[in-house]
Amino acid sequence: MSKNTRPLSAVLLVHCADRKGLVALITDFLYKNQGNILYLDQHVDAERGVFFMRIEWEMSGFALPRNSVKAVFKSEIADRLDLDFSIHFTDERPGIAIFVSKLPHCLYDLLSSSRSGHWPAEVRLVISNHETLRPVAESFNIPFHHIPVTKESKAEAEKKQLKLLKELDIELIVLARYMQIVSQGFISNYVNKIINIHHSFLPAFPGARPYHSAFERGVKIIGATSHYVTAELDAGPIIEQDIVRVTHRDSVSELVRKGRELEKTVLTRALWNHINRKVLVYDNRTIVFE
Amino acid sequence: MSKNTRPLSAVLLVHCADRKGLVALITDFLYKNQGNILYLDQHVDAERGVFFMRIEWEMSGFALPRNSVKAVFKSEIADRLDLDFSIHFTDERPGIAIFVSKLPHCLYDLLSSSRSGHWPAEVRLVISNHETLRPVAESFNIPFHHIPVTKESKAEAEKKQLKLLKELDIELIVLARYMQIVSQGFISNYVNKIINIHHSFLPAFPGARPYHSAFERGVKIIGATSHYVTAELDAGPIIEQDIVRVTHRDSVSELVRKGRELEKTVLTRALWNHINRKVLVYDNRTIVFE
Amino acid sequence: MSKNTRPLSAVLLVHCADRKGLVALITDFLYKNQGNILYLDQHVDAERGVFFMRIEWEMSGFALPRNSVKAVFKSEIADRLDLDFSIHFTDERPGIAIFVSKLPHCLYDLLSSSRSGHWPAEVRLVISNHETLRPVAESFNIPFHHIPVTKESKAEAEKKQLKLLKELDIELIVLARYMQIVSQGFISNYVNKIINIHHSFLPAFPGARPYHSAFERGVKIIGATSHYVTAELDAGPIIEQDIVRVTHRDSVSELVRKGRELEKTVLTRALWNHINRKVLVYDNRTIVFE
Amino acid sequence: MSKNTRPLSAVLLVHCADRKGLVALITDFLYKNQGNILYLDQHVDAERGVFFMRIEWEMSGFALPRNSVKAVFKSEIADRLDLDFSIHFTDERPGIAIFVSKLPHCLYDLLSSSRSGHWPAEVRLVISNHETLRPVAESFNIPFHHIPVTKESKAEAEKKQLKLLKELDIELIVLARYMQIVSQGFISNYVNKIINIHHSFLPAFPGARPYHSAFERGVKIIGATSHYVTAELDAGPIIEQDIVRVTHRDSVSELVRKGRELEKTVLTRALWNHINRKVLVYDNRTIVFE
Numbered sequence A, B, C, D: 001m002s003k004n005t006r007p008l009s010a011v012l013l014v015h016c017a018d019r020k021g022l023v024a025l026i027t028d029f030l031y032k033n034q035g036n037i038l039y040l041d042q043h044v045d046a047e048r049g050v051f052f053m054r055i056e057w058e059m060s061g062f063a064l065p066r067n068s069v070k071a072v073f074k075s076e077i078a079d080r081l082d083l084d085f086s087i088h089f090t091d092e093r094p095g096i097a098i099f100v101s102k103l104p105h106c107l108y109d110l111l112s113s114s115r116s117g118h119w120p121a122e123v124r125l126v127i128s129n130h131e132t133l134r135p136v137a138e139s140f141n142i143p144f145h146h147i148p149v150t151k152e153s154k155a156e157a158e159k160k161q162l163k164l165l166k167e168l169d170i171e172l173i174v175l176a177r178y179m180q181i182v183s184q185g186f187i188s189n190y191v192n193k194i195i196n197i198h199h200s201f202l203p204a205f206p207g208a209r210p211y212h213s214a215f216e217r218g219v220k221i222i223g224a225t226s227h228y229v230t231a232e233l234d235a236g237p238i239i240e241q242d243i244v245r246v247t248h249r250d251s252v253s254e255l256v257r258k259g260r261e262l263e264k265t266v267l268t269r270a271l272w273n274h275i276n277r278k279v280l281v282y283d284n285r286t287i288v289f290e
Helices: A022-032 A066-081 A105-116 A134-139 A154-167 A184-188 A210-217 A252-275 B022-032 B066-081 B105-116 B134-139 B154-167 B184-188 B210-217 B252-275 C022-032 C066-081 C105-116 C134-139 C154-167 C210-217 C252-275 D022-032 D066-081 D105-116 D134-139 D154-167 D210-217 D252-275
Strands: A009-017 A036-045 A050-058 A084-089 A095-100 A122-128 A144-146 A170-175 A194-198 A221-228 A238-245 A279-282 A285-288 B009-017 B036-045 B050-058 B084-089 B095-100 B122-128 B144-146 B170-175 B194-198 B221-228 B238-245 B279-282 B285-288 C009-017 C036-045 C050-058 C084-089 C095-100 C122-128 C144-146 C170-175 C194-198 C221-228 C238-245 C279-282 C285-288 D009-017 D036-045 D050-058 D084-089 D095-100 D122-128 D144-146 D170-175 D194-198 D221-228 D238-245 D279-282 D285-288
Touching: A009 A022, A009 A066, A009 A279, A022 A036, A022 A050, A022 A066, A022 C022, A022 C036, A036 C022, A036 C036, A050 A279, A066 A084, A095 A105, A105 A122, A105 A134, A105 A252, A105 D105, A122 A134, A122 A154, A134 A144, A154 A170, A154 A184, A170 A252, A194 A252, A210 A252, A221 A252, A221 B238, A238 A252, A238 A285, A238 B221, A252 D252, B009 B022, B009 B066, B009 B279, B022 B036, B022 B050, B022 B066, B022 D022, B022 D036, B036 D022, B036 D036, B050 B279, B066 B084, B095 B105, B105 B122, B105 B134, B105 B252, B105 C105, B122 B134, B122 B154, B134 B144, B154 B170, B154 B184, B170 B252, B194 B252, B210 B252, B221 B252, B238 B252, B238 B285, B252 C252, C009 C022, C009 C066, C009 C279, C022 C036, C022 C050, C022 C066, C050 C279, C066 C084, C095 C105, C105 C122, C105 C134, C105 C252, C122 C134, C122 C154, C134 C144, C154 C170, C170 C252, C194 C252, C210 C252, C221 C252, C221 D238, C238 C252, C238 C285, C238 D221, D009 D022, D009 D066, D009 D279, D022 D036, D022 D050, D022 D066, D050 D279, D066 D084, D095 D105, D105 D122, D105 D134, D105 D252, D122 D134, D122 D154, D134 D144, D154 D170, D170 D252, D194 D252, D210 D252, D221 D252, D238 D252, D238 D285
Parallel strands: A095 A122, A095 A170, A122 A144, A170 A194, B095 B122, B095 B170, B122 B144, B170 B194, C095 C122, C095 C170, C122 C144, C170 C194, D095 D122, D095 D170, D122 D144, D170 D194
Antiparallel strands: A009 A050, A009 A084, A036 A050, A194 A221, A221 A238, A279 A285, B009 B050, B009 B084, B036 B050, B194 B221, B221 B238, B279 B285, C009 C050, C009 C084, C036 C050, C194 C221, C221 C238, C279 C285, D009 D050, D009 D084, D036 D050, D194 D221, D221 D238, D279 D285
């Protein structure tokens, strides 16, 4: 089950205006080049007239060398059909940065999963507005950067963060219970590349203290939601949600405890789908090819 | 498993200001009268300082005759301790009225469950603002009353409804996808005795067309919520909720289809708990002693 | 949302030995004939080397007339590629027979869902070894046939059943808590066309009285399983499963009550997937293209 | 929410032959001693005639000093009524040992939860038959003991283990994917005090390689089960179970990945209930007073 033993494959993600023949034309391209398709997932948003596809094929035996696949696909197919596309290879290990504040549960879960789960990605740094979780990051040998954030220093802090992210070639940011609102300017550098975990079943209970609100409302189920961060708070495209039952016996602190287990699970699942190139975003909604 | 073969028992529901000795004093009353406790559930809302209890005990061998239990408990215990209480017997079959509009799924489910499920309750009539579901009610031999409701006729219609409810000694009203808002005046006759099914995971998506809103928001889970009806729309005490997973593949009509299965389940569970005297309401929240 | 307003489409189900180019060759066939693909789902069982696909495309604008689609696809594609395939049209209403004994909950749920759910199928008869549920079937205007089954009469009874099924052109049989074991000879007439609901989370608790066994074992979750019937009891390909939580408070009769809600949901979901041509069977497992 | 700020309370667990007056007599004892009941849970196993109760009350204001509560309760109540009972205080921090082999996911989750979750318990050592997870334990400053186990050395190894457990006053053992069968002799030292996590929905798929078996059977849901260890393999009293949906797309390694998330959650929940003294065991089943 080691990552290294999985044969190399390529993943193509596509979206474009829907029309006849898209699947035929794209799969024909692979067929002509001796590509063996492992997975093909396709979706048409009939209302908006948009076509989405994910294809994964084996590189072993494929006629095009790895470093020319993109260019050839672009000139032969994508330009002709006006496709929006990306191509990834399954041995890539894109860089991840995790942002945290003081709560350790998601950080521990991400770091331990990233180690044992054969992730096609690499956690390269942890950034926090507090020193609290430095020992956790360091016990996993992950560099930890403490960048305090106040109202006044926020712009400066984000500049420092972006510099670090660039230096380490970070592709994806995970907000693992990072208790700060990220500015629109910062987000524009990582569109659909910042994943947050919100501790409620969105759109119920956005904003602060959702467990308190859930308790007050007397719900019988609490949830957690992982979504891409957009300018509007807690309103970005949802990648994954899950729930757990609660009862009148559960105090707020019990909701917090039960919810934390859920936050870990939901964030890890969302991240897994993202790093395996299974998520497409369109019009503030996700297509998740599980 | 026939209802008739279950031995008769009594159910006491209590709430009052919390203080020491409540359980001891109440259970001692039962003990002195030879009561064999079958179930005892108790809850303290520490924040509000309120005590809740449900006790069920066998009437066989109980020293007090059925028709004097309430009076004796009141004078010996409840008045002394300033308890808010009710006592029910498990052979009672309180009358239920089901309000519907045009959608049959919840009505079918309630009527078939009420028949096969050994319910300690009796559906005595179906009221609708449309003729559509008359054949369904009549196939179960339940009287069906068509009472049209328009903006102008609403007050008059509710008067007619209340008259029917009184004539048939109805204790509980179930709004089984009844597409009308019930007036505050009407509700005041049935406080915590009108159960609604709302087709979303409240407080997300209150009001009309929640499946459309869920689709627009791109949620990965949809829900249904059964609650007591209060003056504020979709904001009453929640009795039961449940959810089902959806994906980007699900169109609005698929959400509707999946949701209907859920609505049936959630409404039936809520109703079951109510008619088995397992629900207490306090401060817009429910205590459900499952 | 009425069935009639959905535009006509065709569904192709395929399985065959996996090799390169299958998707390209098949989708190219549709493209050349002006077919607009609505859904395409594909799966490769890598271990067994088997390819599975479901494609749904619009018939409006398709170059081949409906009555020649199968023949042309067969000669141009299927024979050449040695495909195992079937083609269905979404306005077909294949005939269903429901087999029951005495328990009404699944029968009610199927009949009411089949009415309100815009099913692409038609319940044409109910067969039972008891008279008990005749009124239920007849309240839905579905013919009911009482065919008693004893050890001695079983062969004769199955002969009568098969005669009825043939007369009414039944394609699919649903065992809705039919408390009889169907003979291998009978099954051979309806391979992967008999759907059963088993009241446990298979493979746990096969056979009779699973709720009693679940209670004895002290499980915290009970389940229901819908599967195709094969010669080996409760061991056929699983189509759908779901579960509900239980506690130490739940007596066997509470498990039965909770389980019945589940049986209805699980059976209806399995059936929905089957009649929408979303299920393929291979090597005692199902591919469900949801 | 810090553990230290919760006021001290006492927990009484009782089981005995059911009879009239038990609740009254026991709660009266607390009332007479000025005990303020926080939680009372009671259950009667009607079939077996056994009574179970858990009461938690505040020690602040209680008339009996902490060190005499047990003795007084024993002489005044338990001996008279022939109760099987235990009394715990919420500031106790019983010692836990975690047994592991090579898989780190449960160990990480337990150690990080034990730190952030305000557990009323203390992980005092990790024992393993391999060196693999030493760095994990040591990064949490938990002593790690490598005790290899072979068929020949097993008796000797268990002796070493027991010696360590005794030295550190271990009350509870957690088998966190410990790939060894524990001998009956070992178990007899820790009856209902060894918690295992099994990676299937028991009683389905006991023994080795349950994910492979689940894949072979083609189930649509996989599960995890936490139970007390008894002499019969995977047949002990179940404390907690949960499930996750899978599809035909999930390979065995995907089942393993999804299942590991579940194993963590289920084991942590079971452990939480045990260390909060919410679990009673009787006749190979658990009563869990959640």
